[in-house]
Structure formats: C-alpha cells, structure tokens
Amino acid sequence: MVVRSGPSEFELPKGALLIGDTRVTNAEGGYYEQLDPSTGGFLASISMAGNAEIEFAVETARDAQQEWRSLAPAQRRDVLFELADLLDSRHEEFSLLRSLELGSPLKKEKGANLAVEYIRYFAGWGDKIGGATIPVFPGKVLDYTVPEPYGTVAALTPWNGGVVSVAMKVIPALVAGNTVVLKPSELAPLAPLRFGELCLEAGIPPGVVNVLPGGVEAGRALVSHSGIDKISFTGSAATARQILSQAATNLTPVVLELGGKSGNLLFADGDLDSAVSTTIGTALAGMSGQGCVLPTRLLIEDSVYEAVEERVVEAVSSLVVGNPFQEGVQAGPVITEEACQRILAVVESADREHHGTLLTGGQRIGGSLSGGFFVEPTVFGEVDNSSALAQEEIFGPVLSLIRFRDEEEAIELANGTRYGLGGLLFTRDLARAHRVSHRLDAGSIGINSFPPMPPAAPFGGVKESGYGREGGLAGVEEFIRIKNVYVDIDRS
Numbered sequence: 086m087v088v089r090s091g092p093s094e095f096e097l098p099k100g101a102l103l104i105g106d107t108r109v110t111n112a113e114g115g116y117y118e119q120l121d122p123s124t125g126g127f128l129a130s131i132s133m134a135g136n137a138e139i140e141f142a143v144e145t146a147r148d149a150q151q152e153w154r155s156l157a158p159a160q161r162r163d164v165l166f167e168l169a170d171l172l173d174s175r176h177e178e179f180s181l182l183r184s185l186e187l188g189s190p191l192k193k194e195k196g197a198n199l200a201v202e203y204i205r206y207f208a209g210w211g212d213k214i215g216g217a218t219i220p221v222f223p224g225k226v227l228d229y230t231v232p233e234p235y236g237t238v239a240a241l242t243p244w245n246g247g248v249v250s251v252a253m254k255v256i257p258a259l260v261a262g263n264t265v266v267l268k269p270s271e272l273a274p275l276a277p278l279r280f281g282e283l284c285l286e287a288g289i290p291p292g293v294v295n296v297l298p299g300g301v302e303a304g305r306a307l308v309s310h311s312g313i314d315k316i317s318f319t320g321s322a323a324t325a326r327q328i329l330s331q332a333a334t335n336l337t338p339v340v341l342e343l344g345g346k347s348g349n350l351l352f353a354d355g356d357l358d359s360a361v362s363t364t365i366g367t368a369l370a371g372m373s374g375q376g377c378v379l380p381t382r383l384l385i386e387d388s389v390y391e392a393v394e395e396r397v398v399e400a401v402s403s404l405v406v407g408n409p410f411q412e413g414v415q416a417g418p419v420i421t422e423e424a425c426q427r428i429l430a431v432v433e434s435a436d437r438e439h440h441g442t443l444l445t446g447g448q449r450i451g452g453s454l455s456g457g458f459f460v461e462p463t464v465f466g467e468v469d470n471s472s473a474l475a476q477e478e479i480f481g482p483v484l485s486l487i488r489f490r491d492e493e494e495a496i497e498l499a500n501g502t503r504y505g506l507g508g509l510l511f512t513r514d515l516a517r518a519h520r521v522s523h524r525l526d527a528g529s530i531g532i533n534s535f536p537p538m539p540p541a542a543p544f545g546g547v548k549e550s551g552y553g554r555e556g557g558l559a560g561v562e563e564f565i566r567i568k569n570v571y572v573d574i575d576r577s
Contacts, residue, residue: 104297122457142266204256255280322343322503344377348498352512384499385488431479
C-alpha cells in the first residue's frame with residue numbers, strides 16, 4: 086500500500102513480526118486490522134505474536150546477546166550513531182507514519198526528531214560507563230566493580246509513544262549490552278516495525294532487536310518468560326499490576342512508566358495568556374489529550390478564575406480539528422472507536438452527575454469527519470477535585486478547570502490524586518515556584534512552560550505513576566547491574 090501526502094510518498098512497513106532478520110507472517114496470534122483513526126478506513130493488516138513467536142524471539146535474542154555484549158563499547162556506540170543518522174534521514178517518513186497511525190497533526194509532528202536526539206544522547210554513553218575501585222586494603226587488596234548488562238530485556242511500548250518511546254527503552258538497553266524483545270501496541274505498530282528494519286540497516290546484528298506486535302496474550306507470555314532478565318513497560322496502572330504479578334514468578338525486575346493526572350497550577354501573578362495557550366496546546370491540541378503527562382487539570386487561583394475560564398473557552402472554541410494532513414489542523418482524532426465511545430461516556434456521566442459545568446465541547450464531530458474517531462475539545466469548569474473527572478485518566482481531549490484559594494490549597498489539590506507523573510505551575514514569584522515545586526508529588530515539574538523532555542533529563546513518576554526512570558544517565562543505569570570483584574593480591 087502506497088500513501089501520498091503532498092510531495093511525499095512511501096510504502097507502509099509490512100505488518101510482519103521481525104525476529105532476528107526474519108519477517109514472520111501467519112503468526113499464532115492471528116491478525117489485527119489496523120484502522121486509520123482519521124477516516125475509520127482500513128490501514129494495515131498486522132500479524133500478532135502468539136506464544137510460539139514469543140518463544141522464538143526470546144531464544145533468538147538470548148542467542149545474540151553474547152556477541153552484542155562482547156563488542157567494544159565504542160563499537161556499540163558507533164553503530165547506534167549510524168542508526169540515529171538513518172532515522173534522521175527518514176524523519177519525514179516517521180512523521181507521516183505517526184500521523185497515519187495516531188492522527189496527530191503532521192505540521193506539529195516532531196517525534197522522529199526527538200527520537201534521534203535520544204539515540205545520539207544514549208549512544209554517547211556507550212564508551213563512558215565504567216566501574217569503580219573500592220578502598221579496602223590498599224596495596225594488599227584490589228576491590229572493583231564491573232557494570233554488566235542484565236541480558237535480554239522485554240520492552241513494552243504504548244500506542245501513543247511512537248518511535249520516541251521505542252528509543253527511550255531500546256537504546257539505553259542496547260548501550261548497556263542487552264538484547265531486546267520489543268512488543269509495541271497492536272494499535273500503532275508500523276513505526277516500531279520500521280524502526281526494527283532500520284536497526285538491521287544500521288548494522289545492529291540480527292536478534293539484538295526483535296519487534297513483535299501483539300495483544301494481552303503476547304504481553305503475558307513475554308513478561309512471564311524465564312528468558313527475560315528485565316522488563317520495561319509504559320502503560321496503565323491496571324496492566325502494570327498484572328505485569329508485576331506475572332514477573333514475580335521469576336522475580337524479574339521491572340521499570341514502570343504509568344499514567345498521570347497532572348496538576349497545572351496557575352497563580353494570579355502568572356502570565357495568564359501563556360498559561361492558557363500552553364495548557365490548550367498540550368492538553369487538547371496535538372495529541373488530543375492522549376498522553377500520560379499532559380496537564381489535563383488546570384488549577385486556577387480564585388481571583389483570576391473567571392478571567393481565565395473565559396480565555397480558555399474562547400481559545401478552545403477556535404481550535405481547528407480535522408484530518409492531520411490538512412493545513413492549519415491543530416487537533417486530530419482519538420485512537421479507536423472504542424476510545425471515542427469511552428471518552429463520550431465519561432463526559433456524559435460527568436455532566437449528568439454534576440462533576441463540573443460543561444463549558445464547551447462534549448460531542449462527537451460529524452459531517453465530513455463522521456467516519457473518523459473525533460471528539461470535540463471539551464472543557465469543564467468548577468470541577469470537583471474528588472470527582473472521577475479530576476481523578477481518573479481520561480486519555481482524551483477533556484480539560485478540567487479547578488478553583489483554589491491559596492498556595493496551600495493549590496498544593497493539596499494538585500497532590501490529591503493517586504498519580505504523580507508530571508506537574509506544571511505558572512507564577513512570576515521565583516521563590517514560590519521553587520517552594521511549590523519542592524512540595525508537588527511528581528516526577529517532573531515545569532515552571533512557566535511545559536517540559537520538552539530533553540534526553541539528558543530523567544523522566545518517570547511517583548505513586549501510581551510508576552517507578553524507575555527513562556532518559557538521562559539514570560535511564561541507562563536501569564539496564565545495568567553491578568558486579569563486585571575482590572582480589573587478594575598477597576595470595577595471587
């Protein structure tokens with residue numbers, strides 16, 4: 086199938102599993118019919134991994150592990166730099182793929198560029214990870230540490246993460262000398278499959294990176310496999326609990342990057358226009374609210390609440406929603422028909438049960454967009470922070486406005502969920518900014534702007550938003566275990 090968008094033309098990746106350098110079709114898990122969320126039409130037929138393919142992939146990855154870990158660190162570094170260069174040269178294709186699979190506006194799509202930055206950052210650590218000497222009995226004993234790979238890593242990425250999420254998990258694992266079995270969501274597997282092909286093209290040996298789209302059964306088979314030495318998962322807390330239970334059989338260590346309900350605190354002395362544009366641009370436009378760290382709760386100081394509410398409604402009402410390939414579109418569809426129906430049900434329930442006042446949106450978009458999975462950007466005002474609207478991760482274009490009296494109440498409301506992934510605050514008072522950020526229960530805090538997730542910065546959550554970190558040196562260290570060696574020199 087050939088897809089054309091303006092001057093660009095490319096062939097979609099085959100919907101086949103990649104195990105070693107073999108494309109596997111007719112897999113045990115059957116096929117998944119992937120739909121274009123913008124039109125509801127057929128996009129691709131995806132082979133789904135079953136138990137047999139998971140077994141084959143883990144065995145293949147383990148067979149490749151010794152060769153990969155035995156390469157000089159600088160060799161691994163260089164081949165990963167080559168991968169970054171290849172991805173950079175194909176960034177337009179990956180942007181098109183993401184817009185096709187997710188419906189995110191093409192003009193705003195920068196995921197491939199960010200993935201390139203992550204690969205280059207992590208690759209740079211390839212020849213800089215070393216051990217340490219331990220002072221025990223100088224001259225008599227040499228005690229030192231050796232950083233070693235875990236072995237074979239299971240990486241489970243979400244449909245909304247695209248190639249960025251793949252790079253954040255796969256590349257640091259490779260830098261450390263691990264091999265990887267990557268299971269992307271079946272809802273958006275095309276970009277990860279193409280990424281796997283680029284790995285081979287870059288010179289990464291077959292079996293080091295294996296890509297197997299699959300559903301629940303494939304995920305269960307992968308994380309419970311005795312040949313998996315470390316698990317990295319991004320997704321919901323409910324799925325994470327299942328993974329922890331399954332991984333417990335082999336005591337496999339797990340890194341979890343889970344959901345969020347990020348509090349966005351707007352104080353009266355903050356830049357109101359900047360806060361409103363940032364909130365709408367991240368929580369409603371772009372990914373249409375389908376992101377774990379997006380600031381979907383806007384907490385507004387009482388004295389400016391009405392003014393901010395008015396600006397939000399005016400700005401949201403003018404958002405352009407439509408086909409991601411059309412000029413001027415700011416927001417696209419949600420991922421599936423099921424997601425569309427779920428979001429509409431949440432909005433209807435919140436309106437019926439008076440969790441807040443429905444200010445704008447809340448309906449499915451019809452007309453020329455009726456075939457796709459489009460929900461109007463939606464805003465609720467005067468939201469009760471204890472309601473499901475403010476407590477549950479909706480994963481759709483729904484923004485809650487919440488009023489607070491003072492700094493203490495703002496912190497209490499922001500921390501008043503079971504999540505702790507991200508936080509945002511707008512104020513011109515630098516002392517307050519540091520004081521409040523120190524007290525927010527979140528893994529990442531943005532002050533006066535939304536954090537762009539630079540590769541050198543660690544990313545992750547607290548509470549039910551998970552544990553462990555992606556990004557930065559901490560993201561590499563997640564895939565390294567430390568061995569201690571004690572040498573008695575006098576007896577040697």
